[in-house]
Amino acid sequence: MSYKHPPFKMPDFEAENFKIAKDITVAPVEKDGIAPDKFYLTSHLPTFYKINGTWVLPERSSLNCVAVIEGETIKITELRDLKVGQQVVISPTDNPLADGIYLEDSPFDESVWIEDLAVETSFTDDYELLFELMKREKESGGNIVWVLGPAVVFDHDTRIALSELANAGYVHALLAGNAMATHDLEGGYLDTALGQNIYTQESVPMGHYNHLDLLNEVRRHGSIKASIDDGIIRNGFMKEITKLGIPFVLAGSIRDDGPLPEVYQTSTESLTAMKKITDKATLVICLATMLHSITTANLVSSYRKDKDGNIVPIYLYSIDVTENATHKVAATREYVAVKTIITNVQDFVVNIQKSLLK
Numbered sequence: 001m002s003y004k005h006p007p008f009k010m011p012d013f014e015a016e017n018f019k020i021a022k023d024i025t026v027a028p029v030e031k032d033g034i035a036p037d038k039f040y041l042t043s044h045l046p047t048f049y050k051i052n053g054t055w056v057l058p059e060r061s062s063l064n065c066v067a068v069i070e071g072e073t074i075k076i077t078e079l080r081d082l083k084v085g086q087q088v089v090i091s092p093t094d095n096p097l098a099d100g101i102y103l104e105d106s107p108f109d110e111s112v113w114i115e116d117l118a119v120e121t122s123f124t125d126d127y128e129l130l131f132e133l134m135k136r137e138k139e140s141g142g143n144i145v146w147v148l149g150p151a152v153v154f155d156h157d158t159r160i161a162l163s164e165l166a167n168a169g170y171v172h173a174l175l176a177g178n179a180m181a182t183h184d185l186e187g188g189y190l191d192t193a194l195g196q197n198i199y200t201q202e203s204v205p206m207g208h209y210n211h212l213d214l215l216n217e218v219r220r221h222g223s224i225k226a227s228i229d230d231g232i233i234r235n236g237f238m239k240e241i242t243k244l245g246i247p248f249v250l251a252g253s254i255r256d257d258g259p260l261p262e263v264y265q266t267s268t269e270s271l272t273a274m275k276k277i278t279d280k281a282t283l284v285i286c287l288a289t290m291l292h293s294i295t296t297a298n299l300v301s302s303y304r305k306d307k308d309g310n311i312v313p314i315y316l317y318s319i320d321v322t323e324n325a326t327h328k329v330a331a332t333r334e335y336v337a338v339k340t341i342i343t344n345v346q347d348f349v350v351n352i353q354k355s356l357l358k
Contacts, residue, residue: 144283
């Protein structure tokens, strides 16, 4: 593993401004899901909280949450998950440092920060870094989370590449929607994705019924796993990760057909399930889904503590054919520990396969 994480810039807490800062102030939650007045809204940037004279960094960060004190530690918590009696960090003076809260806006060197990239950019260095990161996380017991849109599974070679990457240990969780899973399963059932042949990319007669026929069949069996066990799904990424026991979260939307039995029906249920996945992530790869990518970029921490206690970045890769999508993901990420590649996602996946599995 030749890649080495950049060193974390630890603040000088012996400096006078840190010494004179008071300990954090907290206020109780008086009603479930409602934060007290003047609560401090969290950032992706590493934020320290002064507790009994010691500056404490939470294990992980998340955007637009609150900080809850638990003994001598801080837990970053979604507002909707707050419970009566929990103690929430507040900033009564609107001067965070004076209130015992310090946000480090330059925690790593320039390699971790995104540049202004466009479709004409050469992404060679970002590919090479990704290859190194994927190898490192596989070898060190990391957790690589993939976030996939339906366009990823409209191609035969891409479905094979994803399946081979999963078998080789480069996939540890999947976040997606009903459409991605439905069309991948459709490919394994009828050789089409949204009625288009996954081998020839030609639309087949009455093909617009195919994904609905697939949904009916899976729902008749009661689950994706049952339909796979019964042999109606011959191949595909969903079949592979189900066979391997790799966890996945399928988040529902207002316009889902079916949906598949495993799809979460409410946004809060989806977010809670996704958070359980992102809390374990050590590397995230988002492909061809702006909403799921933005949501994941919001949830997943920008840093983590490794087994030796070092603070290291959690890189999030955003790959899409449009700059608009990747720019929005980068902005949600606050431009820290995010890499964007503007390209055809099918080509991207096959490139990863050829580079890592050659």
